[in-house]
Amino acid sequence: MLIAHRIELRPSAEQEAYFRRACGTARFVWNWALAEWNRQYEAGLRPNAPALKKQFNALKYTEHPWLKDMHRDSHSQPFANLRKAWGKFFDDLKKGEIAHCPVFKRKGKTRDSFYVANDKLTVGEKQVRLPVLGVVKMKESPRFAGKIMGATVSRDGTRWYLSLQQEIEICWLESVDRRSVTGVDLNVKEIxxxxxxxxxxxxxxxxxxxxxxxxxxxxxxxxxxxxxxxxxxxxxxxxxxxxxxxxxxxxxxxxxxxxxxxxxxxxxxxxxxxxxxxxxxxxxxxxxxxxxxxxxxxxxxxxxxxxxxxxxxxxxxxxxxxxxxxxxxxxxxxxxxxxxxxxxxxxxxxxxxxxxxxxxxxxxxxxxxxxxxxxxxxxxxxxxxxxxxxxxxxxxxxxxxxxxxxxxxxxxxxxxxxxxxxxxxxxxxxxxxx
Ligand SMILES: [Zn+2]
Structure with a gap:
């Protein structure tokens, strides 16, 4: 079973500056990919994420040399995210549910985050080694043991978090004496x-x-x-x-x-x-x-x-x-x-x-x-x-x-x-x- 598990980070000022740049990179690449997707679609082509990524890779270091300072996960993952977003959009359409097409990300309006692949990070006791940055302190140790499938660094207000996607084996957690059937009525004031x-x-x-x-x-x-x-x-x-x-x-x-x-x-x-x-x-x-x-x-x-x-x-x-x-x-x-x-x-x-x-x-x-x-x-x-x-x-x-x-x-x-x-x-x- 895949679980996500979030731990607060304690980055130094320098590390935080890199986090902000990496989030900006992810947002920039997402917006580039979405704009290009829309342009190709309107031109009657059938855009797809891997082809867009190839196209971007061919020009990224010449047109955007600052990308050289950023770890590649932050500018390659947005393509996978975009593919997922379009996939969900078409799935929802097919199911007849309300579908939202991917939209551009605006600085300050969208959640700031960037991705780190599982082979690029090492999680220890209260610290994590991230690419480019080295060791970043964590406020607590991971609560689950299990294979790490990927990670996301994100910001909430002024705080930074590491979200670990982990594959854990299902083992029934210990439960107490149990009642057989219970109905739960949800209300605004009381459950x-x-x-x-x-x-x-x-x-x-x-x-x-x-x-x-x-x-x-x-x-x-x-x-x-x-x-x-x-x-x-x-x-x-x-x-x-x-x-x-x-x-x-x-x-x-x-x-x-x-x-x-x-x-x-x-x-x-x-x-x-x-x-x-x-x-x-x-x-x-x-x-x-x-x-x-x-x-x-x-x-x-x-x-x-x-x-x-x-x-x-x-x-x-x-x-x-x-x-x-x-x-x-x-x-x-x-x-x-x-x-x-x-x-x-x-x-x-x-x-x-x-x-x-x-x-x-x-x-x-x-x-x-x-x-x-x-x-x-x-x-x-x-x-x-x-x-x-x-x-x-x-x-x-x-x-x-x-x-x-x-x-x-x-x-x-x-x-x-x-x-x-x-x-x-x-x-x-x-x-x-x-
Ligand atoms: Zn009655």
């Missing part, structure tokens, strides 16, 4: 489980909102001032190719803003990782809803002719949903369930987990239930329900529902690798109903 556990979401974005707003305003004020100093009128957009002169104060504030964003991400990640690990460890089967985050967070803005209603409220709700990172929780559960040999069941999208009465033998669907009703009494059997807990119990029952199993066919994805610890490999990661 509620059918065993009675509740996890309050940290809502990091919401809590930082005020400080975030202040910093954002401060950065944009400094940009406006710079624009005016350069003779641009207030409503004017910055013309293409023109770069605002960076002021030291603006840089300082932007750094603070990036640092705050990073902190918000860290708080969120810390919560989702701890929660998904304990869920995957402490249960044999987990049942979650098949939430469509994209559908749930659609804008309410509407069109000019038909403006939407309650746009601000909906934007707030969208922010709250994205703050909990439902998609990330699902992604983590999928791979962690594989680690612990737990079966993950995703209930079909239209299963009425909130509106159904979970009392034994009842199962009445209460169509009158609205989002506001946090508690309700079943019109058929009179049982009082806590909305979220009832939903989690319904999800638990979903796995064995006679009505539901009739019309759904479970598809199981086999991992196909046996366990290293001698345990029976229970390798279905995700049984998907639909």
């Amino acid at each position: 509620v489980c059918s065993d009675g556990k509740r996890y309050a979401t940290p809502r990091a974005l919401k809590k930082a909102q005020k400080r975030l707003k202040k910093l954002q305003r401060s950065v944009s004020r400094k940009m406006e001032a710079q624009k005016q100093r350069m003779g641009l009128a207030k409503p004017d957009r910055i013309p293409k190719g023109v770069r605002l002169v960076a002021s030291r104060n603006r840089e300082k504030t932007s750094r603070k803003l990036a640092e705050l964003h990073r902190k918000i991400r860290c708080i969120r990640q810390d919560f989702t990782h701890k929660m998904t690990t304990s869920l995957a460890r402490e249960n044999q089967t987990l049942v979650i809803e098949d939430l469509s985050v994209r559908g749930m967070t659609a804008s309410a803005r509407g069109t000019v002719d038909k403006p939407g209603r309650k746009v601000r409220q909906k934007a707030g709700l969208n922010r709250a949903i994205l703050d909990v990172a439902f998609g990330e929780i699902r992604r983590q559960l999928e791979y962690k369930c594989a680690w612990y040999g737990t079966t993950l069941v995703v209930a079909e999208r239209f299963f009425p987990s909130s509106k159904r009465c979970s009392s034994a033998g009842c199962g009445k669907v209460n169509h009158a239930l609205t989002l506001k009703d946090r508690a309700w009494a079943c019109p058929a059997c009179g049982t009082h329900h806590d909305r979220d807990f009832n939903a989690s119990v319904n999800l638990e029952q979903f796995a064995a529902l006679p009505g539901a199993t009739g019309k759904v066919t479970p598809v199981r994805y086999e991992l196909g690798q046996s366990g290293g610890s001698g345990q029976e490999p229970n390798a279905q990661i995700c049984a998907r109903f639909g």
Whole structure:
């Protein structure tokens, strides 16, 4: 199984300068390759990544002599990345999903990173040997043993990270006493489980909102001032190719803003990782809803002719949903369930987990239930329900529902690798109903 594993680096000032140049190189080559791809495509040719790379290699040192100072991985990997990006685009098109074609990378707007091939780096205790640079210090030692397949150096705010792609053998990680089936209801404020556990979401974005707003305003004020100093009128957009002169104060504030964003991400990640690990460890089967985050967070803005209603409220709700990172929780559960040999069941999208009465033998669907009703009494059997807990119990029952199993066919994805610890490999990661 391939895992990615990220460790913070402690580069010297000189090493950091090289990192920045290598990221710039990767971005430059990507943009060159994409522009050339588009040009050839429009000319009726059929561009491909290896041919583009050959073309680039023929001219790179004469036209861009500065590339000689950079390790070749940083200017050869973008071609492989571009091929992957186009591949994904066409795959998504074929599947009828929303497809995004590769776009140009802009300095400061895209994630800064560059690739290092596995035979070019040596990882030790708290240090890594990288090409050109030599030894770079790491803040911690690698947490996994396994063949390194490749690595990426990337920047997040003011910090640098080494992300190792490693092939590890699946061995079931040790789990504790396990409950057989648990339903998990995902909400904005709380994650509620059918065993009675509740996890309050940290809502990091919401809590930082005020400080975030202040910093954002401060950065944009400094940009406006710079624009005016350069003779641009207030409503004017910055013309293409023109770069605002960076002021030291603006840089300082932007750094603070990036640092705050990073902190918000860290708080969120810390919560989702701890929660998904304990869920995957402490249960044999987990049942979650098949939430469509994209559908749930659609804008309410509407069109000019038909403006939407309650746009601000909906934007707030969208922010709250994205703050909990439902998609990330699902992604983590999928791979962690594989680690612990737990079966993950995703209930079909239209299963009425909130509106159904979970009392034994009842199962009445209460169509009158609205989002506001946090508690309700079943019109058929009179049982009082806590909305979220009832939903989690319904999800638990979903796995064995006679009505539901009739019309759904479970598809199981086999991992196909046996366990290293001698345990029976229970390798279905995700049984998907639909
Ligand atoms: Zn009932």
